[in-house]
Amino acid sequence: MDESLAVIEEILREERGEIELAAGWKVVSYPKRQKKRSAMAFENGVSENLRFDELSEEHRLLVESQKAALDHFYSAKFKDEPPAQGVDDVVDQSQVDAIRNDGDETDAIQIKTKKTKKKIKKKSISVAEAAAKIDESDFLAFLAEITVSNEFQQDIQLLRFADYFSRAFASVTVSQFQWQMILNESPVSKMVDIPLVHIPEPIAIASMDWINSRSVDALGSFVLWSVDQIQAESATKDDSKTVNHSPSKSKAEMFVVLAMALRKKPDVLTSLVPKMKENSKFxxxxxxxxxxxxIAQAAQGDLVVGLYAWANLLLPMINKPGFNPQSRDMILQLVERIISAPKARPILLNGASRKGERLVSVKSLEILMRSTFPPPSARIKATERLTGIYPILKEVALAGSPLSKSMKQTILDLFEMVMKLAAVGEEDLSKEASDISVWCLAQNPNCYQKWDDIYLDNVKASVIVLRKLDAEWSPACSNNLKAVLMSFRNKNKGAMEKEQGKSLEEAERQCKLILSKRFPRIRGCAEIAMFISVGLVATVAAAVAYGGPDSWEMFGGINSFTQ
Known part of the structure; x- marks a missing residue:
């Protein structure tokens, strides 16, 4: 009996479950399962068309209650009006009646209801609206809680900090914050304020004060993680075949926390520049x-950090093959914004060297010079803008005390670099390079020795620099220049014995010209000394030949005078 009842309950349970999970109407028969059930019923003395009156009263009442529950399910599930849960069911009533007739052979009929879920439109709000809903007291309590609970785990603190804003901006959809379009189409002056401009001032101040207490190392890892979250869905990892994708989330919270971190602790970006230079995703x-x-966010907090990151990360990309004008314009907009900020010049000059790092390195200046003074055929629209920013960037590159150890080495490296550029052949570039080389010679006398060491590899450039020295002569360079010119002449002689070169001949001619023109006083003094000696000897001889005893006395006076 019990086993027979179990068979019936199993059939009812399957019917009920199949109806609930169905996605459409379909009649399916399973002969094997029917045979198995029939066999089980037969073994227990129950025919295949089992009737409730053959069961005990207790079992019959149980089955009837289950059937009543199923009927109630049908009436709720298949009524004319759709249920409030947003599900539309289409049911063939004849099939429902058939399954209710338990005695029919519809035992194995499976009814699948077709359910069409109505899409519930999610209410979308803007970044400003979501930010306005942040409760200040709740936020301050949250900051206090994560600071205490994760006192020695700043990385976890920062992740929970980001998660708070993620929940706050959960209702901000991509349509409300299209960050890709904003960054690609907005000028730098506008994009720099997005989305932080929407954050209430008390929340922003409290966040930045809290961030200020985090270490640079922890913030550095957090910044890299945040960038990964932003870029995760914007492109594939294949650098050679980059494919853009529409982001599934607005990422507003990531931009908010990133902006606050970089503005309050801009040195974090300085520490990340070496890693970013080696990572192609940046x-x-x-x-x-x-x-x-x-970089624009960091520059809001520190102009020096902004220019340092720009010079090391973005400046090398200006002359990159295949670089489009839009990207180049964005790079130039950023540096123009930095150098045009209030009091930018004194700030940048004072920060020209920080912790042993040059704000505009020798390598960066070389890239800048080549980009600003290209051949006429290579000039582009951006060249004029580069000409406008070049003077202040050059001033920053040359700023510093020439007596400091680091600056002395910088000047030596700079001199070697500009000597190579002076021989490129482009008139404007050669002129600018020779100007800087003369400046280096005046700032650091060791550059004369450096010049002597690299002379034979830079004969053409040396001729240009010698001409400039002659045209803009300064007595201050005479002491060191004479010695190096004599060394040049010796090297010219040895080199011309092996090969004849137009540059060598011109260099020898320029060396002779400067020696004869700029150092006549040394040769004149020798000649005067010789004439005095000859004249003195002639005077003594005349006194001896034509004078008497008085002449000897005169000679003795002269002799005592000369002694």
């Missing part, structure tokens, strides 16, 4: 807007 052209946005 230098790919399609990801350039994010890098520009990051």
């Amino acid at each position: 230098l790919l052209q399609d990801r350039l807007p994010i890098t520009v946005w990051m």
Whole structure:
């Protein structure tokens, strides 16, 4: 009996479950399962068409209650009006009646209801609306809680900090914060304020004060993680075949926490520059807007950090093959914004060297010079803008005390670099390079020795510099220049014995010209001394030949005078 009842309950349970999980109406028969059930029923003395009156009263009442529950399920599930849960069910009533007739052979009929879920439209709000809903007291309590609970785990603190804003901006959809379009199409002056401009001032101040207490190392890891979260869905990892994708989330919270971290602790970006230079994801052209946005945020907190990151990360990309004008314009907008900020010049000059790092290194200046003074055929629209920013960047590159150890080495490296550029052949570039080389000679006398060491590899450039020295002569260089010119002549003689070169001949001619023109006083003094000696001897001889005893006395006076 019990086993027979179990068979019936199993059939009812299957019917009920199949109806609930169905996605459409379909009649399916399972002969094997029917045979198995029939066999089980037969073994227990129950026919295949089992009737409730053959069961005990207790079992019959149980089955009837289950059937009543199923009927109630049908009436709720298949009524004319759709249920409030948003599900539309289409049911063939004849099939429902058939399954209710338990005695029919519809035992194995499976009814699948077709359910069409109505899409519930999610209410979308803007970044400003979501930010306005942040409760200040709740936020301050949250900051206090994560500071205490994760006192020695700043990385976890920062992740929970980001998670708070993630929940706060959960209702901000991509349509409300299209960050890719904002970064690609907005000028730098506008993109720099997005989305932090929407955050209430008390929340922003409290966040930045809290961030200020985190270490640079922890913030550095957090910044890299945040950038990964932003870029995760914007492009594939294949650098050679980058494919853009529409982000599934707005990422507003990541931009908010990143902006606050970089503005309050801009030195974090300084520490990340070496890593970013080695990671292509920061230098790919399609990801350039994010890098520009990051540097712009750091520059809001410290102009020196902004220019340092720009010179090391973005300046080398200006002459990159295949670089489009839009990206180049974005890079120039950023540096123009930095150098045009209030009191930018004194700030940048005072920070020309920080912790042993040059704000504009020798390598960066070389890139800048080549980009600003290209051949006429290579000039582009951006060249004029580079000409406008070049003077202040050059001033920053040359700023510093020439007596400091680091600056002395910088000047030596700079001299060697400009000597190579002076021989490039482009008139404007050669002129600028020779100007800087003369400046280096005046700032650091060791550059004369450096010049002597590299002379034979830079004969053409040396001729240009010698001409400039002659045209803009300064007595201050005479002491060191005479010695190096004599060394040049010796090297010219040895080199011309092996090969004849137009540059060598011109260099020898220029050396002779400067020696004869700029150092006549040494040769004149020798001649005067010789004439005095000859005249004195002639005077003594005349006195001896034509004078008497008085003449000897005169000679003795002269002799005592000369002694």
